[in-house]
Amino acid sequence: MTEIVTIEHVSTDIVEDADYVVVGSGAGGASAAWRLVEAGCDVAMLEEGPPVGLPDFGTQMFPAMAKMYRDNGMEAAVGRSMISMLQGRVVGGTTVVNSAIAWRVPEPAYERWSFDPAVRASFPLEDLHKHWDVLDEMMCVTPTALPIAGRGNTLPAQGAERLGWKGKVMNRFTRGCLGAGRCQQGCPNLAKQSTALNLIPAAMRKGMRVYATALVERVELDATGRAIGVAGRFRDPTLRRDGPRFRIRANKGVVLAPGCIQLPGLLHASGFRHRLLGEHFQAHPGAGLVPFFTDEVKYWEGATQGWETDHFADEGVKFEVVNVPLEINAARFPGVGRELARNVARMSHAGSWGVLVRMEAEGSVRSRPGRSARVKFTPLEDDMRRLRRALHNFAKIAVEAGAVQVMPGIYGLPPLLERDEIDRILDASLDPRHYTMVATHLFGTARAAASEDAGVCDPQFRPWGTRNLWVTDSSPFPRNLGVNPQFMIQATAMQVAEKILGA
């Protein structure tokens, strides 16, 4: 197996050739690359972030944010309020730092996602299931086992059951998970099956070359719109030190999967123009709820995310356990100074839960390669109404699970609500500035549609007017999903790869 080439290995500019160049090593890039390599293609993969491994996967969150997250984890969508966005920026992309949740998109969500018949024809659900079958094996999709779930996951399960709300243990990409609770810092047991642990090494064993710390600045398009390669420079993404330049010629085509925040900037820098590029940005913003119990919970002991319920899927909301690292969670605890310290000291009695909302709002993205993006997004009033109702329902689960207090995290309400006060959540303001939201599932910005007027990409995820250029991240998704998107991104990427091979 060849070694990953980084800025530390190169001292002069490089020019190389490949059949296909894949930009991005996360869910979409790695899945497409693996499928192309399996078919015998010569593939070069380029990743802006560094390769990481066990020595990088410590307990502390700040070194992880500095090394593995885009913009040190401080990326945000700004509109009426500010919504944090988390994206990985390492070999393996966000799959290295997410909670490895695997969802085969349910039929109703698929129907909604593929509202354009042409897109549906390109990505039939039965084809997606075939890819999921393959990925099930490759990525070790496994239900969270009870012994490693921890109380943080079992308490809400008990509460929901008492309310008669259906919930389930999460299916996750794991092999031998020990419940370290540190998915977001990088799995210390290498149990989480990021693409850096399976698809990428498997493709490298068959000859794929991987260039990391390699910032692609533009796709080279010839006069006819045919993608003929990519160009950029090596750059240390943590220290922002520039290195030599590179140019990789693509004899057969270029596959783009830099993530839907980066894609508009990359296409624009490549000379591609479309009035909808960067538009139709969607997300699943969510907010947290912290219940306090009499007994210790120690939510950091056990699977980072192991239980969920889509009982309210019809409302476009999903409840999850999300064991946010303590350093991050502390900011949400009430008070400052000594009062904050006293509240943090109670953390071992707290749970860490969250709700995701399939928001109907659409925003926009303006970006340039290697620079922070400008993302605009403001939730609609109905989005906020569903979020508020979801927080109230999750508070009901907390009460049924035995919580003595609940921290709703909504400005204008008391920081801590007693058991008999949770209905006050329903009176909270719908102003998004009163909530602390985070978005981890990002979609759109190069939406696929049957006509060039309606979308940036065609129904096979090719930017209109280009040739030999495909997009395999969530940028061409016609709509957000309502469930965790990694598996869908992977399956659509593999479907695109099949079409590339068929062509």
Place this chain on the structure above:
Amino acid sequence: MGAWPPAPAGFRAWPAPVRARVSVLLTAVLPPEELGGTTDPVEDFVGGFAATLPPARRAAIRFGLDLLWLLAPLVLLGRTATFGGLTQDERERLLERIAYSKLYPIRVLGLMLKSFAGLAVIGDPAVRRGLGIDPPTGPLPPLGAHVRWDEDIEGLGR
């Protein structure tokens, strides 16, 4: 071993007096001694934090923190002193006004201060031990160092 991976050698970050001021701010937001920690790791954190920020963001954060240090006592408490000249009670009163301000941008500043303080203070192994979280098992590589990931994942029985 320190609480944090060392900041990269020779990389320009905030000078020592600025790091000290930011450290005073963060330890006022979340006093480490209340959780079994000390202030030294917070100053180390500030150095590493500044080193990894993009230059424009580093300058913006420093500008915001300088304003807070110099002007917030006068504007929010009517006191003609810098933040460093306030008692801990006064510092907490001022920070509370920021964290619970009716003005959203000010409230966001409070949230950011609490976030940075959380990263700095709860990242300290001594505090983590006090809270019942396992300490790191070994030294972390310096920020910016790369490891041979292919060696790390070989031989794991896949």
